[in-house]
């Protein structure tokens with residue numbers, strides 16, 4: 158059969174797709190999900206909503222009640238909010254509305270790989286700015302690049318390094334940037350830090366947030382942006398009608414109604430994280446990087462792929478990020494339940510001890 162692949166834009170054909178090998182494991186600590194499932198009160202409210210509504214009808218085009226609740230929750234006007242099918246969809250909307258093939262997009266690296274993929278689909282020039290060798294933000298380098306760019310994307314706390322950038326650095330970037338600046342706050346709840354306070358001052362600031370992490374709803378696909386109202390209105394033009402299905406709408410509303418329950422769970426995850434950091438720091442040879450998120454980046458004396466394989470043979474799945482620049486011998490582990498964290502850290506200790514005694518034979 159004749160292929161029409163040549164009709165796909167050459168720069169799209171050249172992109173590596175976003176792929177994750179689906180591998181099953183008893184302990185899955187590779188996706189930065191919330192280890193504490195959505196509270197029963199939220200699930201019950203959602204199920205009740207779903208049962209009370211005809212499924213044959215479209216959801217609301219503009220889910221008013223959800224926008225109102227979110228506006229109250231975040232303390233930002235409804236006109237400056239845009240809710241999507243995960244924050245990835247919002248990223249795509251911003252790129253569709255603002256970025257074309259002649260544009261320049263600065264992205265701090267290493268970071269969330271979806272940025273690169275989505276920027277490359279637009280055909281724009283992808284301009285990486287590296288973290289420093291000790292995995293901190295190089296604010297001066299980002300500023301130099303942002304001065305001459307149409308969009309700058311910074312993730313803080315950064316995935317996969319956990320690095321956070323304080324307001325002072327962000328303020329500098331926003332002040333010199335020629336274009337828009339996206340700050341991805343997917344993990345902000347785990348650092349108790351947000352740049353929301355800078356929104357009134359910087360009309361080029363777009364904050365991305367998600368219900369997939371602290372809000373424990375990765376399976377329901379809800380994310381949002383906060384930005385100046387006029388800018389939001391323009392970005393909204395790139396949104397597909399009915400991008401939110403009524404299950405997502407019901408879940409987001411229920412999550413906001415019970416935000417106190419979710420917040421309590423965030424504090425538990427932070428405690429679990431801090432305990433896991435101490436456990437990892439106590440393993441000889443393991444270097445743990447500071448993190449403001451629900452995952453931890455660490456370096457071992459052994460190649461990342463070997464540690465990954467050895468843990469996987471014990472049915473523990475984490476993320477091998479060691480092929481990324483600056484991340485030689487690094488792996489990322491998401492914070493799990495107390496039992497999962499214990500099993501993982503004990504397994505890592507044993508794997509490294511075995512490696513130490515057999516000189517690499519994992």
Ligand SMILES: Cc1ncc(COP(=O)(O)O)c(C=O)c1O
Nearest residue numbers: 243244245269316343367369380
């Ligand atoms: C930095 C970052 N942004 C966004 C997302 C995805 O968000 P969503 O599930 O809302 O599309 C992730 C998921 O891992 C992430 O790490």
